[in-house]
Amino acid sequence: MSKLSSKPLPKPLAYLGQAVVYGAVAVLLGYFSTSPAYERFPADKAQLVLSFTHIGERTTPCRKLTREEIAELAANMRRSEVCERERVPLYVELSLDGEDLYSASLAPTGLSRDGAAQVHERFTLAPGQHHLRLAMRDSARETGFDYESELAIELRPGQNFVVDFRPEFGGFRFGRQEGS
Amino acid sequence: MIRGILANGFLWLEARLDTLFGARWNPLYQLGALGFFYYWIVAVSGIYLYIFFDTGTTVAYESVEYLTHEQWYLGGVQRSFHRYASDGLVLMMAVHVVREYAYGRLKGPRWFTWVTGVPIAGLVIASGITGYWLVWDQLAQYIAIVTAEWFDWLGIFGDPIVRNFLTPESLDDRFFTLLIFIHIAVPLLALLALWIHLQRITRPAINPNRGLAVGTFVMLVALSLIKPAVSHAPADLVAVPTHLQLDWYYLAAYPLMEILSYGAVWAIVLTVTLVLLVLPWLPPRWKPRPAVVHLESCNGCGRCADDCPYEAILMRPRSDELPFEQEARVNPSLCISCGICAGACPPATPFRRKSDLVPGIELPDLTVATLRDQLEAACAGIELKPRILVFGCDHGAPRQALEGSGAAVINQPCIAALPPSFIDYALSRNLADGVLITGCREGTCEFRFGNEWTTQRIEGQRDPYLRKRVPRERIRTLWASAREGARLCEEIRAFRDDLQALERPEPGGGGRVPDSEERKAAKAESHV
Ligand code: HEM
Ligand code: SF4
Ligand code: SF4
Numbered sequence: 064m065s066k067l068s069s070k071p072l073p074k075p076l077a078y079l080g081q082a083v084v085y086g087a088v089a090v091l092l093g094y095f096s097t098s099p100a101y102e103r104f105p106a107d108k109a110q111l112v113l114s115f116t117h118i119g120e121r122t123t124p125c126r127k128l129t130r131e132e133i134a135e136l137a138a139n140m141r142r143s144e145v146c147e148r149e150r151v152p153l154y155v156e157l158s159l160d161g162e163d164l165y166s167a168s169l170a171p172t173g174l175s176r177d178g179a180a181q182v183h184e185r186f187t188l189a190p191g192q193h194h195l196r197l198a199m200r201d202s203a204r205e206t207g208f209d210y211e212s213e214l215a216i217e218l219r220p221g222q223n224f225v226v227d228f229r230p231e232f233g234g235f236r237f238g239r240q241e242g243s
Numbered sequence: 244m245i246r247g248i249l250a251n252g253f254l255w256l257e258a259r260l261d262t263l264f265g266a267r268w269n270p271l272y273q274l275g276a277l278g279f280f281y282y283w284i285v286a287v288s289g290i291y292l293y294i295f296f297d298t299g300t301t302v303a304y305e306s307v308e309y310l311t312h313e314q315w316y317l318g319g320v321q322r323s324f325h326r327y328a329s330d331g332l333v334l335m336m337a338v339h340v341v342r343e344y345a346y347g348r349l350k351g352p353r354w355f356t357w358v359t360g361v362p363i364a365g366l367v368i369a370s371g372i373t374g375y376w377l378v379w380d381q382l383a384q385y386i387a388i389v390t391a392e393w394f395d396w397l398g399i400f401g402d403p404i405v406r407n408f409l410t411p412e413s414l415d416d417r418f419f420t421l422l423i424f425i426h427i428a429v430p431l432l433a434l435l436a437l438w439i440h441l442q443r444i445t446r447p448a449i450n451p452n453r454g455l456a457v458g459t460f461v462m463l464v465a466l467s468l469i470k471p472a473v474s475h476a477p478a479d480l481v482a483v484p485t486h487l488q489l490d491w492y493y494l495a496a497y498p499l500m501e502i503l504s505y506g507a508v509w510a511i512v513l514t515v516t517l518v519l520l521v522l523p524w525l526p527p528r529w530k531p532r533p534a535v536v537h538l539e540s541c542n543g544c545g546r547c548a549d550d551c552p553y554e555a556i557l558m559r560p561r562s563d564e565l566p567f568e569q570e571a572r573v574n575p576s577l578c579i580s581c582g583i584c585a586g587a588c589p590p591a592t593p594f595r596r597k598s599d600l601v602p603g604i605e606l607p608d609l610t611v612a613t614l615r616d617q618l619e620a621a622c623a624g625i626e627l628k629p630r631i632l633v634f635g636c637d638h639g640a641p642r643q644a645l646e647g648s649g650a651a652v653i654n655q656p657c658i659a660a661l662p663p664s665f666i667d668y669a670l671s672r673n674l675a676d677g678v679l680i681t682g683c684r685e686g687t688c689e690f691r692f693g694n695e696w697t698t699q700r701i702e703g704q705r706d707p708y709l710r711k712r713v714p715r716e717r718i719r720t721l722w723a724s725a726r727e728g729a730r731l732c733e734e735i736r737a738f739r740d741d742l743q744a745l746e747r748p749e750p751g752g753g754g755r756v757p758d759s760e761e762r763k764a765a766k767a768e769s770h771v
Contacts, residue, residue, distance in 0.1 A: 085459070
């Protein structure tokens, strides 16, 4: 029995060829592990992030139960008031140097609309001096705001400036600033 | 159509690499094994890194910097190993998937191996992403924010995850502890998934050949020294990550999330996963029927179970009266209908009386009795002398290449479905003057072991072997791919010349193999 196979390459040439293939794989691994670079954000801009979660007021206020109503409840279910679960949507406005940057009505989460409303938005801004104004309504009122804040900021290129809302600290909270 | 182009591309490339590496070291034949090799390198280098890694928002970065710069000769190299072997794993996996797809190795009972491969891909990518996250440099910061926003898009988490990465104050050391747990657990899950992946594969190739392993290792060492893995600047939540050197093997989806949208990337990931998962059942349908056992002929020798490449045969205690201990049993949902078991079954011999020709095991679509009928009919039709009979397979060199060559051709699903006694039969009954056996190129058998088992059977190293009395100079083997019909024709021509030389009564040597000088002379003569 005899075998026919394509003529083998001389050893040194074959090893050289193998080295070339390994080299190509190494280049493939080395190159795409860091390149091409991804310029995802212009280095000469700054970013403002508006991000918070907050529960609005109830759509209808809780109602005190009358003495008779309480008496009708089973002994282990007795309480003094009844509350609807649904919450109002939040209304938020963000303006920069007098111009509207963002405004939205944020619906409460959850199937019965009883959860916190959320916002997480990023804005690309020119660095430098800015005047920020934030306002939010978290109650059933039609006009006006429950929280308002204004702030003069100085953004440097590449800065990430965060605006949060923490009612326990009295309302809007602003990220760390240059020099503060 | 696309599959055909891909398959052709692989066949072409494999042949080129064969000339450089030889079949034994050809990386394309050992992609799975190469994947395991990369995996172990990642695991070992990972353990080293873990020893020096500190979990915490500031110390994490510092500990990685220490390894990279102060301990570059060991820790730095381990870090580079860890990165590049991970990248190699993704590269190998991608080529492995495309190759299995190109060769259509995902239909029928193979669905299991294919489908269990899909989660592996997800787990590997997830491992890599959490790895880049641990370094807590600007790339990690970017990954943290975009990953969090991606999951937040689903709207199923009460408090948005991204708020954990809002300001330096919101960062939590415990989060890093969780992260490192995930980064260890997910690769271990991948290993478990790999074990499941190989459940239906007999003797899976999980260790690359030594030559390939050495070459790959040297390549990794060189790459690690030439281009050590380094970090970006430390994460700083007060700054926006701007210039990012992404590892595209793991992070290619991230720019897409920002360019398209989070929803679009969810849609892409889900669609790709779904398509991959249903691919095995898309047309054309899988038709072959599984092998069947004829207990009355099975003597329980176990050769079929030994040779089956897909774990489809189990040897079980005898269920009938015959005086043997065991019997073969086929699991039809695992059987891929290669017929290799019939080729291994000792009673599958054409020398039996016609009425007796029932082997212990065979394919219902191509029984051993049919094979003998085909053999006799085909040989009776040969007009050109010396008479050549070709045993081929459906996946190697195409039989169409032999039209007009004057040779008779019998194809089977796999060349190892041929019981060696058929070769003996064709020659000793003087049905043909020479038998050419052809199948897939070495290392590329459609059914994993077909050409290997065939060679071993002919060379007397594997049961059932070709009897010694069969004149080996009247047998040829050719391992050629579906693209190499021309090679098959050429081989037939050369074989015919050699057989002709054998026919000529020569002083001093009856059935001797002619040497190359004689062959040339014979050739010259035949052209006169
Ligand atoms: C790290 C990832 C992976 C590794 C290490 C790996 C490893 C392996 C190994 C060792 C084999 C056996 C090869 C043999 O001995 O013949 C194999 C077979 C196979 N793999 Fe993978 N695999 C991986 C991912 C995947 C993925 C993602 C898919 C597809 C979605 C896939 C599809 C297949 C198929 C269809 C086979 C069967 C081939 C046949 O039936 O002959 N694998 N894999
Ligand atoms: S045909 Fe035979 S050897 Fe091939 S998979 Fe089925 S049982 Fe195994
Ligand atoms: S090779 Fe044939 S005789 Fe031996 S166990 Fe398998 S079926 Fe039975």
